[in-house]
Amino acid sequence: MTNTPNHEYNTPSEGTENWHIPLNKNFEKLDVDVEVRGKEENKGDFEPEIGTKYEATDSGAVYFGNGDAWVLADRRVGQLQTDTVSTKQIQNNGPRIVSPSIDAGYDSLQVAIDDAAKGKSSTIWVAENIKENVVIPRDDEADWYNRGLTIKGVSDQQTIIEDKAKDGQTPVITGSDADAQLHRLTLENLYITGNENSGPAVNLPKSCPFFTMVECSTDMLCELGKPFFGYFERCYFNSITSIETDPDIGLTNNTVMTDSPLILAGGNLVRVDRCTFRSGSGETNYTLLWLCQINNVDMNQPEFKLNNSEYNENAPRSVAMCLIDGSCGDINMNSPYCEGIADTQYRTARTPLTETGSPRAIYMRNVRGEHLTIDQGVAGIYIESDGSGSWEVEVNAHTSPDSYLKVPINTSVTVSGSRSEVAPRIIEPSIYPNAADTPALPSNTGESIKNPNYTDCLVYHNGSGASVHNIYDGQNDTILYGSPVKVPLRGKIYFDSSVPTDWTWVKC
Numbered sequence: 001m002t003n004t005p006n007h008e009y010n011t012p013s014e015g016t017e018n019w020h021i022p023l024n025k026n027f028e029k030l031d032v033d034v035e036v037r038g039k040e041e042n043k044g045d046f047e048p049e050i051g052t053k054y055e056a057t058d059s060g061a062v063y064f065g066n067g068d069a070w071v072l073a074d075r076r077v078g079q080l081q082t083d084t085v086s087t088k089q090i091q092n093n094g095p096r097i098v099s100p101s102i103d104a105g106y107d108s109l110q111v112a113i114d115d116a117a118k119g120k121s122s123t124i125w126v127a128e129n130i131k132e133n134v135v136i137p138r139d140d141e142a143d144w145y146n147r148g149l150t151i152k153g154v155s156d157q158q159t160i161i162e163d164k165a166k167d168g169q170t171p172v173i174t175g176s177d178a179d180a181q182l183h184r185l186t187l188e189n190l191y192i193t194g195n196e197n198s199g200p201a202v203n204l205p206k207s208c209p210f211f212t213m214v215e216c217s218t219d220m221l222c223e224l225g226k227p228f229f230g231y232f233e234r235c236y237f238n239s240i241t242s243i244e245t246d247p248d249i250g251l252t253n254n255t256v257m258t259d260s261p262l263i264l265a266g267g268n269l270v271r272v273d274r275c276t277f278r279s280g281s282g283e284t285n286y287t288l289l290w291l292c293q294i295n296n297v298d299m300n301q302p303e304f305k306l307n308n309s310e311y312n313e314n315a316p317r318s319v320a321m322c323l324i325d326g327s328c329g330d331i332n333m334n335s336p337y338c339e340g341i342a343d344t345q346y347r348t349a350r351t352p353l354t355e356t357g358s359p360r361a362i363y364m365r366n367v368r369g370e371h372l373t374i375d376q377g378v379a380g381i382y383i384e385s386d387g388s389g390s391w392e393v394e395v396n397a398h399t400s401p402d403s404y405l406k407v408p409i410n411t412s413v414t415v416s417g418s419r420s421e422v423a424p425r426i427i428e429p430s431i432y433p434n435a436a437d438t439p440a441l442p443s444n445t446g447e448s449i450k451n452p453n454y455t456d457c458l459v460y461h462n463g464s465g466a467s468v469h470n471i472y473d474g475q476n477d478t479i480l481y482g483s484p485v486k487v488p489l490r491g492k493i494y495f496d497s498s499v500p501t502d503w504t505w506v507k508c
Contacts, residue, residue, distance in 0.1 A: 033051075035052075035053040035054065035055055036052065036053070036054045036055070037054075037055050037057055038054070038056070038057060039056060039057060039058050040056040040058050040059045040061060040101060041101075043056065043063060043070050044070075047065070048063075048065030048066060048067065048068065048069055048070045048071075049065045049067065050065055050066060050067045051064065051065065052064065052065040053065075054070055059101075061102070069103060070103060071103070071104075072102055072103065072104045094121055094123075095121060095123045095124065095125045095152075096112040096115060096116055096119075096121060096123070096124045096125070097112075097124075097125045097127055098112050098124060098125065098126045098127060098128070098130065099127040099128050100128060100130065101128060105127065105128075108130075108132065109124065109126060109130055109132050109134050109151070109161070110132060110134045110135070112124045113134055113135075113136060113137070113149070113151075114137070116142075116149065117137045117141060117142030118142075122142075122147045122148060122149045122150065123150045123152070124149070124150065124151050124152070125152055125153075125154045126151065126152065126153050126154065126155075126159045126161065126190070127154050127155065127159070128155070128159070129155070129159060129160035129161075129162070130159075130160070130161055130162070131161075131162040131163075131164045132161060132162075132164050132172075133163060133164050133165050133170050133171065133172055133173075133174075134172070134173055134174075135174055135175070135176050136149065136173065136174070136175055136176065136182055136185070137176050138175060138176045138182065141176065147184075148183065148184025148185065148186065148210065149182070149184065149185050149186070150185075150186040150188070151173075151185075151186070151187055151188070151190065152186075152187075152188040152189055152190075153188065153189035153190045153191075154189070155189075157191075158189050158190055158191035158215070158216070158217055159189060159190055159191065160190075160191045160193060161173075161190055161191070161192050161193075162193050162194060163192075163193070163194030163195075163198040163199065163201075163220070165198075165199065166194060166195060166197045166198050167197070167199065168197055168198070168199055168241075168243070169199045170199045171199050171200040171201065171202065171203035172192050172194065172198075172199070172200070172201050172202065172220075173187075173192070173201070173202045173203070173204075174200075174202075174203045174204065175203075175204055175206065182204060182208045183208070183209055183210060184208075184209070184210040184211075185204070185208055185210075185211050185212070186211075186212040186213075186214070187202070187212070187213045187214070187216050188212075188213075188214045188215060188216065189214070189215050189216065190216045190217075191216070191217045191218075192216070192217070192218045192219065192220070193217075193218070193219040193220075194219055194220055194240075194241075195240070195241070196240060196241045197241070198219070198220050198240075198241055199220065199243065200220055200221045200222065200223055200243060200245070201218040201219065201220040201221065201222050202218070202222040202223065202224070203221075203222075203223050204223070204224055204225060205223055205224075205225040205246075205247055205265070206225055206226070208224060208225070208226075208227055208230075209226075209227060209228035209229070210227070210228060210229055211224055211227050211229075211230045211231070212230075212231045212232075213231070213232045213233070213235050214231075214232075214233045214234065214235070215233070215234050215235065216235045216236075217235065217236040217237075217238065218235075218236070218237050218238060218261065219238050219239070219240050220239060220240065220241060220243065221239060221243045221245060221258070221259070221260060221261065221262075221263065222237060222261065222262050222263070223245060223247055223262075223263045223265070224262075224263070224264055224265070224267075225247055225249060225265045225266055225267070226249070226265070226266040226267045227264070227266075227267040227268070227269075227270060228267060228268045228269070229268065229269050229270075229271075230264065230267065230269070230270040230271070231270075231271050231273075232270075232271070232272045232273065232275050233273045233274065233275070234273070234274050234275065235275045235276075236275070236276045236278070237261035237262045237275065237276065237277045237278070237288075237289075238261055238278045238279070238280070239259040239260065239261040239278070239279040239280075240259075240280065241259060242257050242258060242259040243257070243258065243259070244256070244257050245258060245263065246353070247263055247265030247266075247292055247353060249265040249266040249292055249293055249353070249354070251293070251326070251353070251354050251355065251356060252352065252353060252354070252355055254352040254353060254355075255352075256351070256352055256353060258287075258290075259279050260279070260287050260288060260289070260290045261277050261278065261279060261288060261289070262277060262288075262289055262290065263290040263292065264289075264290070264291055264292065264294055264297075265290075265292040265293060265294075265353075266292065266293050266294065267294050267295065268294075268295045268296065269294075269295065269296045269297075269298070270291075270294055270296070270297045270298070271297075271298045271299075271300075272289075272297070272298070272299040272300070272302055273299075273300045273301070274300060274301045274302075275302055275303070276302075276303040276304075276305065277289045277302065277303065277304050277305070277321075277322075278304075278305040278306070278307070279305075279306055279307065280306075280307030287319065287320045287321065287322060287323035287347070288304050288305075288306065288320075288321050288322065289302070289304065289321070289322045289323070290323050290325060291322070291323065291324050291325060291328055291331065292325045292326055292328075292351075292353055292354055293325070293326045293327055293328060293354060293357060294328050294329065295328070295329040295330075296329045296330050296331075296332075297328065297329075297330070297331045297332065298332045299331075299332065299333045299334065299336065300334050300335070301334065301335045301336070301337070302322075302333065302336050302337070303336075303337045303339070304321035304322060304336070304337070304338045304339070304340075304345070305338075305339045305340055306319070306321065306339070306340030306341060306342050307340060319342045319343045319344075320342060320343065320344050320345065320346060320347035320349075320373065321338045321342050321344075321345045321346065322336070322345070322346050322347070323347050323349060323351070324346075324347070324348045324349075324359050324362065325348075325349060325350065325351050325353065325354050326350055326351075326353075326354030326355075326356060326357035326358070326359075326376075327354075327356065327357025327358055327359065327360075328357075328359040328360065329359070329360045329361075330360055330361050330362075330363065330482055331359060331361070331362045331363065332363045332482045333362075333363065333364045333365070333367075334364075334365050334366060335365070335366040335367075336364065336367060337368065338368070338370055342371075343371075343373070344371045344372065344373035344394070345370035345371045345372065346362075346364075346370065346371075346372050346373070347372075347373040347374075347375060348362070348373075348374050348375060348376045348377075348378050348397070349373075349375040349376045350375075350376050358376050358377045358378060358379070358397075359376070359378045359379065360378075360379045360380075361378070361379050361380040361381075361382070361482075362378060362380070362381045362382070362383075363382050363383075363482045363483070363484075364382070364383045364384065365384045366384065366386050367383055367384065367385050367386065368385070368386060368389050370389070370391065370392075371391075371392040371393075371394070372391070372392070372393050372394070372405075373394045373396070373417075374393075374394065374395045374396060374397050374399060374417070374419075375396050375397055376397050377397040377398040377399065378397070378398075378399050378400070378403070379400050380399070380400045380402060380403050381399050381400075381403040381404075381405075381424050382403065382404060382406075382484060383404070383405045383406065383424070384406045385405065385406065385407045385408065385411060386408075390411065390412035390413065390414070391405065391407065391411065391412065391413045391414065392414045392416070393405065393413065393414070393415045393416070393417075393423055393424065394415075394416050394417040395415065395416075395417040395418075395419045395420050395422060395423040395424075396417045396418045396419055397419055398419060398422050399422055399423070399424055402456075402458075402486055402508060403424035403425065404424050404425040404426070404427050405424045405425070405426050405427065406427040407426065407427070413426050436453050436455075436457050436505040436506055436507045437452045437453050437505065438503070438504060438505040439452050439505070441499065441500060441501070441502075441503065442494065442495060442499045442500075443499070444499060445465075445494070445495050445496055445497065445498065445499055446494055446495075446496070447494055447499075448469065448492040448493070448494045449492060449493050449494065450490065450491075450492050451487045451488070451489060451490060451491050451492070451493075451505075453489075453505070453507060454489065455489055455507050455508060456486060456487065456488050456489055456491075456507075456508040457486070457487050457505045457506060457507055457508060458484040458485070458486055458487075458505070458506045458507075458508055459483075459484055459485045459486075459487055459493060459503055459504070459505055459506075460483050460484045460503060460504045460505075460506070461483050461484070461485065461500035461502070461503035461504075462483070462500045462501060462502055462503070463495045463497070463498050463499050463500030463501075463503075464495065464497040464498045465495050465496035465497030465498065466483075466485045466493060466494075466495050466496075467493070467494055467495070467496060468485060468486070468487055468488070468491055468492070468493050469491060469492045469493075469494070470488050470491045484506075486508065487505075
């Protein structure tokens, strides 16, 4: 009896006794040698004999049997030689992969988060759409303080995390309890969605000092409390349902019903870069972007959209595209865009959530003609319009004497309200020409430049860390954020961070 050269199948010679025995052994070997083909979901119907190959016809994945289970093979590897492979050990040191359809991935995002709290790696890749509500352990339950937690969608498009509870209260992503503090959290390339019965998309009301959201979309309220530094880039915040909420910034115990897509309450600094805020539920209360008691907010090209066809403009509510609530610090907004029907585009107010405080200063540049409502006093409002459309300014509270609305020639501006006598000055170039003397730029940080004019001036600049020294008021130097900066008569200006490459001086 001889054997075949490649697979060593038995070939009994003519007249061999019990020739059926070697032939039956051939069939046993064929059952292992011949690959099994079928759909990914059907591989459990076949025995994973050692060495057997299974190819999924729908996904293209290749598996090999180890006697107990089908093990996913990476065909990009030229050669793999090992006695054992532990996918859990690999994911303990590298990104944890949530992919319920494959044996090597986590079936649950919550399980991956809990494992990340115990392991070395705190980066989680969500490779498939899932339906789940997750709770993130607090700092004293995991080493988030040093490593932070990153949840990133790795699908071709945004990976979906859908609200499973749909009880109107349970958030899709939240902390472990009411007092939970999560030091660092990054969400990237995710679409957090639900329906009209869903609770919040993200709810971290107590504290998340370093919170980042990049290229994410949401369909429900996101609520973030007391960020030391919050960063949002190219995100789409939408709202399809109203939710009762209390941001819990320690001011009141009141709650409100709102379909605001994003509430930022308390904290030091927030940066918003090219994000969109939208509501189409028809039940919009208060605002699309709600800023409560934040020290500094820097926004670049924000878009505010209220669905015209669904919003009831006759409803008894006060709606703003952007609401600045309570004692916020400096609000810097560059090139904002508003679309849709609202009571007002930009509003300062005290709401039931704060009931105290007033903003320090609001700077807006490249703004189209819109509606501004001042229902709560502001230390200073400085707006530069690009001339598109007209302006309506409703003043029901005080503003500082140096506040202004700078518009191009022949722009229509209407001022109304119970305190219209203290409205920001309307500056039009044909009426208030830029006649101030402009000194030379400083050559280095710390170099003081004296106001050469015989009046107070506004200095438009592209530097950072500007400080103003008034030699007559006997007070310490004042550090100012953004541009313009007011330099008093015979006062001096200098820059701590970076000197400007260009500036313009305008008489107040």
